Amino acid sequence: MNNPINKSSPQAFDASSDIIIVTLVLVTALCIFGVTSFTGASSPTAWWPSYADMMDSLHHPFAWWRWVLGDISEVAFYKHEFASIGLLAGAGIAWWANRTGKAWQGFAICYGTGLWPWVITSSLLGLVLSNLLWGWTLFEGDWQPTFVAFVSLPAAMVLLYGRGWRVAINGAIMGAVLVTPWCLLIVNGLCKPLGLPVVIGNVSGMAIASVLAFILCRWIPALVTTPSLHGASKDAPQTSAEPTSNAPTNYGIAWTLRRILADFSEAPFFGNELASLGLLLGALLAYALNPASPAYGSGWLLEMIAAQALASAIGVIVWRRQWIKLGWYPTYIPIVSVAPAAVLTLGGSFPVIALSAPLGALIAPPLAAAISRRLPDWVHGYVGNVISMAISTVFIIPFIGLIVGSF
Numbered sequence: 001m002n003n004p005i006n007k008s009s010p011q012a013f014d015a016s017s018d019i020i021i022v023t024l025v026l027v028t029a030l031c032i033f034g035v036t037s038f039t040g041a042s043s044p045t046a047w048w049p050s051y052a053d054m055m056d057s058l059h060h061p062f063a064w065w066r067w068v069l070g071d072i073s074e075v076a077f078y079k080h081e082f083a084s085i086g087l088l089a090g091a092g093i094a095w096w097a098n099r100t101g102k103a104w105q106g107f108a109i110c111y112g113t114g115l116w117p118w119v120i121t122s123s124l125l126g127l128v129l130s131n132l133l134w135g136w137t138l139f140e141g142d143w144q145p146t147f148v149a150f151v152s153l154p155a156a157m158v159l160l161y162g163r164g165w166r167v168a169i170n171g172a173i174m175g176a177v178l179v180t181p182w183c184l185l186i187v188n189g190l191c192k193p194l195g196l197p198v199v200i201g202n203v204s205g206m207a208i209a210s211v212l213a214f215i216l217c218r219w220i221p222a223l224v225t226t227p228s229l230h231g232a233s234k235d236a237p238q239t240s241a242e243p244t245s246n247a248p249t250n251y252g253i254a255w256t257l258r259r260i261l262a263d264f265s266e267a268p269f270f271g272n273e274l275a276s277l278g279l280l281l282g283a284l285l286a287y288a289l290n291p292a293s294p295a296y297g298s299g300w301l302l303e304m305i306a307a308q309a310l311a312s313a314i315g316v317i318v319w320r321r322q323w324i325k326l327g328w329y330p331t332y333i334p335i336v337s338v339a340p341a342a343v344l345t346l347g348g349s350f351p352v353i354a355l356s357a358p359l360g361a362l363i364a365p366p367l368a369a370a371i372s373r374r375l376p377d378w379v380h381g382y383v384g385n386v387i388s389m390a391i392s393t394v395f396i397i398p399f400i401g402l403i404v405g406s407f
Contacts, residue, residue, distance in 0.1 A: 048289035051079070051297030055141050067138070068131050071147035073279060075267040077304060077340035080294035083282035090278025091116065091270050106273035107262050111328070115158055119269055122154035122168035126175030134180050143296070145183040145202050149175035152206040153213050155269040156380040161217075161224040170223045174216070178209040197341040200393050203386040210386075214379045251324060256316055259323070259331070263312040266332035269382075280305065296344070303348025307339035307357050315361035322369070330368040330385050334360025337389035338396050346401055355400045364392040 049066070057063040065081075072084035095116045097105035110116040126149035137144040149172070157171035183205030191201040217224050249255065264276035286294040287301045295301040315331035322329040338360030339353075346352045365388075372384030 046290040046292065048286065048293050050290055050292040051294070052292065055143075058138055058141070064135075067146075068127070071127055071131070072150055072268075073283070074147040075151040075336050076264060076279060076283075076308075077296075077336070077344065078279070078283040078286075078294050078301065079296055080283060080286040082286040082289075083279050083294060086278030086280070086282025086285075087265060087268070087270075087275055088120075088278070091120070091265070091272065091275040093278075094270070094272040094274040097274070106258060107271055109270050109272040109275065110159070111269075111271060113159065115163055116270070118158045118163045118168050119155045122158050122171045122175075123150045123268065125169065125172035126150060126154040126179075129172055129176035130180045133176055134184060137184060143198070145187055145198065145205070146180060148179050148183045148202055148206055151268045152179050152382070152386075153210045156210065156382050157213070157217075157224065159269060160214075160378075160380045164225050167224050174209075174213045178213055179206055182206075182209040197345050197393055197397055199337055199341045200390050203337065203389040203393075206386045207383050207390070210383050211379060218378050251320060256313075256320070259316045260309060260312045263316070263332035263335055264308065266330075267336045271332075298344055300343050300348040303353060304340045304343045307343050307348075307353040308335040310353065310357035311335055311339040311361045313361075314358050315365055318361060319365055322365075330365045330372075330388070331361070333364040333368055333385055333389055333392070337393050338364060341393055342397055342400055345397055346404055349404070351404050352400060355403060356396065359396045359400070360392060363396065364388050367391060 049063075054063045054066045054070075058067060069081040069084050070079045073080060073087055076083070091109060094105060094109040096102075098108050098112070098114075098116075110119055127147065130149040131146050134144065134146055138146070153175040154168070154171035157167055157174075161167045183202050186205050187198050187201035190196065191198045258273050261273045261276045262271050264279055265272055270276075283294050283301060283305070291299050291301070295304055311334035312331060315334065316323070319329050319331055323331075334357065339356050342352050342356035342360075368385045368388035370384075371387050372381040375381060375384055
């Protein structure tokens, strides 16, 4: 893969920068524990309906709107309409800034391909179709993975085959009729009976259904257009902080902090700081209005963000040379799998965060890269990422449970 970021010569960086960043993240995590202790003791008044309120009244249009819109931010485990609106708003601003060449655009959204309008169109169509076809599974008041079409096959097909209504619509349809039912089957037939984190079923279903879809596209080329110049490589999509500039990239503190932030919006294929900022601000607003509203009403949102930020920080620092060499590396994986799943499953204690973040950051990214490199060219590299999420979560969460339970 030819990546514009590889043309630059990285400036030197030293270990002191890494120490500063990790210390900053750890201090932030400790501050979060202080804030959660205060808010828990003060029992703030709820200014917005809780997650339980939504689940109890899904037959009402407002609750149904909250569910569908919340699906957009569910990949980060936030599941809230405010987080979703923030993500979309930030991504829209980032796309406009990229189109107009603004210096503050951050990492070019959708890896500088210019395909964000088609990515978001196909993803939203897939999400709507998924809820229309499978929304009936929610009638018993139990959670179901209707969100999966938004962060999987539709966007991957656009990035692999390029722009156009044929790709966008067929990607959306296959996302709803292949990805969602596979996830429903694994989540309800395997994860829930065995007590496994449902993220394992989500990402396993994405992988299986996506491979089937890519095989179908290979057998029936008329489903898609000719692969574009922006097609995915065997690794993940290409990313460039300065896609229109040949100036050397400084991989120092500023780049590292920006990369940590951008990782929060990597799962929906945005990979941009503004999109991530909107996502986080929306989630924090939801928490401020009612701590029992985001993150499935668990009350663990702040601890979850702390674990995610620490996981990304460790991953970006440890695998920075891979970023420099390859132009992109899947350091975002523990943000949407191991770290939040550990908090939801085992609680938001400091040992859980301190174990899940480094384990996820050290194991998941290289595993994903190794799997993606072995995929054929006609399969998008995100398949390797979601397989890594499943494997990492399966092994890391029980291991943490054993350690935490022994104290």
